[in-house]
Amino acid sequence: xxxxxxxxxxxxxxxxxxxxxxxxxxxxxxxxxxxxxxxxxxxxxxxxxxxxxxxxxxxxxxxxxxxxxxxxxxxxxxxxxxxxxxxxxxxxxxxxxxxxxxxxxxxxx
Amino acid sequence: xxxxxxxxxxxxxxxxxxxxxxxxxxxxxxxxxxxxxxxxxxxxxxxxxxxxxxxxxxxxxxxxxxxxxxxxxxxxxxxxxxxxxxxxxxxxxxxxxxxxxxxxxxxxxxxxxx
Numbered sequence: 001x002x003x004x005x006x007x008x009x010x011x012x013x014x015x016x017x018x019x020x021x022x023x024x025x026x027x028x029x030x031x032x033x034x035x036x037x038x039x040x041x042x043x044x045x046x047x048x049x050x051x052x053x054x055x056x057x058x059x060x061x062x063x064x065x066x067x068x069x070x071x072x073x074x075x076x077x078x079x080x081x082x083x084x085x086x087x088x089x090x091x092x093x094x095x096x097x098x099x100x101x102x103x104x105x106x107x108x109x
Numbered sequence: 110x111x112x113x114x115x116x117x118x119x120x121x122x123x124x125x126x127x128x129x130x131x132x133x134x135x136x137x138x139x140x141x142x143x144x145x146x147x148x149x150x151x152x153x154x155x156x157x158x159x160x161x162x163x164x165x166x167x168x169x170x171x172x173x174x175x176x177x178x179x180x181x182x183x184x185x186x187x188x189x190x191x192x193x194x195x196x197x198x199x200x201x202x203x204x205x206x207x208x209x210x211x212x213x214x215x216x217x218x219x220x221x222x223x
Contacts, residue, residue: 004151033211042199042214043152087151095210096167099151 002026004100006088011106012078020073020086020103028093032071034062035087037102043087046073075105083107112136113215115200121221122190130185130218132200139205141183142212143167143175145196152199158183159205190222 003025012018024032031050035043049055049064049071061074073086085102092098113134122128134141139160144152144167154167158177172194174186183202187194197219201212 008149042216045211045213048211089152091210096154096157097152097210097212099153101149101151 002092002098004088004090004098006086006100006103008101009104009106011108012075014078014080014107014109016078017074017076018078018105020075020088020105022071022073022088022100024069024071024088024090024098024100026090026092026098029066029069030091030093030095032062032064033087033089033091033097034071034073035089037085037087039084046086078107080107080109113200113202113213115198115215115218117218118216119219119221121223122187124190124192124222126190128187128190128220130187130198130200130220132183132185132215133181134183134200134202134213134215135181136202136213137180138202138213139180140203140210141177142201142203143173143183143185144199144201145169145194146199146217147196155185155198190220192222194220195222196220 006022034046037043047062054063059076087102088100089097116131142157143155156175158164161180200215203210203212
């Protein structure tokens with residue numbers, strides 16, 4: 001079957017670093033997306049990993065291990081505006097996205 | 110218009126009524142999608158269209174229909190609404206060129222079926 005697992009909720013402190021993990025099982029695999037979704041808003045694209053390794057984009061980095069079916073999103077220098085849900089999605093062999101339920105990140109001052 | 114628009118923003122609907130959710134994109138994307146998002150669940154694909162004139166069923170298609178008469182518009186119809194269709198509905202689009210398929214989302218329609 002196809003499955004995406006990520007923690008339901010995480011809490012972190014402003015200015016700190018947080019890592020949100022995601023494991024996936026899909027029929028075929030082409031890449032892994034991370035999206036950010038603020039409460040009451042639409043998901044917005046953060047990153048896309050195809051190859052193993054770490055990709056850095058400013059304060060956000062995303063890591064992929066295809067052999068382990070594992071990814072993480074790393075957020076540095078947390079700001080209050082980073083409070084949101086973070087959605088992990090894997091593309092299957094037909095390039096359809098299989099979505100996780102999302103990780104709600106709460107940032108405390 | 111810039112990106113994807115959806116209408117209405119929100120709606121309260123009596124059970125048994127017919128309702129069409131509208132979605133329009135101006136990015137000339139080939140592929141379009143309809144998702145529903147419920148608390149505690151991931152986005153679930155209802156229907157999709159890889160190009161104008163074609164549609165396909167997603168994970169949860171029952172009770173919904175779509176059409177894709179042109180590139181820009183992808184309406185979703187609930188033929189006879191039921192309370193379990195209360196949800197937030199997102200339309201999305203992607204270039205549909207068969208490679209990286211980053212999806213871009215509309216603002217959503219919040220639907221309450223009573």
